[in-house]
Amino acid sequence: MRSVHFALILLASVVAAGAARADSSFPFGMEMTLDALPQPGSKRVPDLDIGDNGEVVLELWCKGGKGQFSVAGNTVIFVAGQMEDRSCPAAKAQADDDLLAALTEATTWKRQGDDVSFIGIRTLKFRLNTN
Template identity: 65%
Template sequence: MAARFGFRCGAVAVVIAVGSMGAWPASAEDGFPFGLEMTLDAPPQPGSRRLPSLEIGNSGEAKLELWCKAGKGQFSVAGSTVIFVAGSLENRSCPPEKAQADDSLVAALSAAGTWERQGDEVSFVGPTTLRFHLNTN
């Protein structure tokens, strides 16, 4: 009985020590959104209801549907650090202002160095912060 009590006290002490160091693993809902689709938190371009979206596969492969263009890329993640490498974009018949907005969005995503998640909101932080909402429906 005394050994069991000692074991419980030791286990409680370990749990308290680990918890105070912040060493609990992040929950899945706070992790990088692998396997999910998200939509940019931005107003639509004039004359369009379309908003850019990202679909990130389980291995970091990404499909981009922008205001006009579409393409692929790759995300690499280590902790809060993120690297996005864009592939080639499909050059659809885009008006110059939408083509420029697409190119600027890809450049901002490529320049992001960190990411953070709060619930259904994912931000890519660099010189410009891009906020996306997870498509949860």
């Protein structure tokens, strides 16, 4: 009986370790939303739709566009492409520019469950859209 109990504990540990490893992978092929409040007068919150090869479609507070993530271990490089200027009010355009700058300045990333953080001069926290 004792060996069966030990085997069950060992099996549970292996399964938990596998789940933790899978949980720490970069979220290629997923969409995530910035952990932030909408700008005044809007319901929109920035989100990133990351493709399987790191290509990303960005929908910010006002602007939208494409970019590319390159990932090696916990190191990340983000390069923004051309952003679509949608006649944004000055405050939203500045917030979009600040967000793009923070993503570009990020040098590392980490994932904890459904939370993904890009870390640089400023840390940006995103939540994976799992529904």
